[in-house]
Amino acid sequence: MTAGWFITFEGGEGSGKSTQAKRLAERLMAQSRAVTLTREPGGSPFAERLRLLILDPGLEKHAPLAEALLFASARADHLEQVIRPALGEGRIVICDRFSDSTRIYQGFAGHVEPRLLEALELIVVQNTKPDLTIVVDIPAEIGLARAALRLSVPTAVTPPSEKVPKQPRGLLADRFEARDLGFHKRLREGFLEIARLEPQRCVIVDGQKSADEVAHEVWTAVTTRLLTEAS
Numbered sequence: 591m592t593a594g595w596f597i598t599f600e601g602g603e604g605s606g607k608s609t610q611a612k613r614l615a616e617r618l619m620a621q622s623r624a625v626t627l628t629r630e631p632g633g634s635p636f637a638e639r640l641r642l643l644i645l646d647p648g649l650e651k652h653a654p655l656a657e658a659l660l661f662a663s664a665r666a667d668h669l670e671q672v673i674r675p676a677l678g679e680g681r682i683v684i685c686d687r688f689s690d691s692t693r694i695y696q697g698f699a700g701h702v703e704p705r706l707l708e709a710l711e712l713i714v715v716q717n718t719k720p721d722l723t724i725v726v727d728i729p730a731e732i733g734l735a736r737a738a739l740r741l742s743v744p745t746a747v748t749p750p751s752e753k754v755p756k757q758p759r760g761l762l763a764d765r766f767e768a769r770d771l772g773f774h775k776r777l778r779e780g781f782l783e784i785a786r787l788e789p790q791r792c793v794i795v796d797g798q799k800s801a802d803e804v805a806h807e808v809w810t811a812v813t814t815r816l817l818t819e820a821s
C-alpha cells in the first residue's frame with residue numbers, strides 16, 4: 591500500500607483557501623493524479639451533519655469545550671471514513687481547513703486551553719498529520735470583505751471528474767464569520783505563528799495577490815516539497 595500525500599489549506603476567512611484548494615486539485619487531476627478534495631468541518635456524511643450544527647449562526651451560546659469536542663468528533667469520522675482510506679490508496683488528499691484551524695479558532699483566538707486541544711489532536715489525528723500546509727495569509731479586513739461577497743464554496747468529498755462541483759452557500763455569515771474584527775486579526779496572527787513554529791510543514795502564501803499568482807506560489811510549494819520527493 592502506497593501512502594499518498596496529505597495537503598491542508600489554512601488561514602482566515604475569505605483568504606482564498608477554497609479557491610486555491612480547488613485549483614490545486616484541478617491541476618493535479620489534469621496530470622492524472624488521483625486526488626481527493628475535501629473540507630472541514632465536514633468531509634464525510636456524519637461530519638457534514640455536525641458542520642451544519644457547528645456553523646449555525648442561530649445556535650445559542652454553548653460551552654467552548656463542547657464545541658471543540660464536536661469538531662473533534664467530526665474530524666475523527668472524516669479521518670476514518672475519507673482521509674485515511676484515500677491516503678492508503680495512494681491518493682493526494684487536499685483538505686480545506688484541518689487541525690490548525692481548531693488550534694487557532696478554539697485555542698489561540700478562542701476559549702479552550704491549548705493543552706486540551708493538543709490532547710484531542712493527539713487522540714483524533716494520531717499520525718495522520720499533513721505533509722504540507724499552505725497558510726493563505728491576508729489582512730482580516732480584506733478577507734472579511736471578500737467573504738461577505740462570496741456566494742459559493744466547493745463541497746466535494748471526492749471529485750468524480752476533473753470538475754469540482756460548487757454548492758450555493760446562502761446569504762448568512764456563519765458563526766465564526768460573524769465575530770468581531772479583533773477576533774479575525776488574532777486568527778491571522780495565530781496562523782502565522784503556526785507557520786513560524788513549523789516551517790518544515792507550512793508554507794505561507796500571500797492571499798492578496800491575484801488568484802493566478804497565489805496558485806503559482808501554491809504549485810511551487812507542492813512541486814518543491816512533495817512531488818519532487820515522490821518522483
Ligand SMILES: Nc1ncnc2c1ncn2[C@@H]1O[C@H](COP(=O)(O)OP(=O)(O)OP(=O)(O)O)[C@@H](O)[C@H]1O
Nearest residue numbers: 602603604605606607608609736737740799800801
Ligand atoms: N486572490 C484573490 N483575489 C481576489 N479575490 C479572490 C482571490 N481568491 C479568492 N477570491 C474571492 O474571494 C472570495 C473568498 O474566497 P474563498 O471562498 O476561496 O476564501 P476562503 O478562504 O475559502 O473563505 P472561508 O474561510 O470563508 O471559507 C471568493 O469570492 C473568491 O472568488
Ligand SMILES: [Mg+2]
Nearest residue numbers: 607608686743
Ligand atoms: Mg472556504
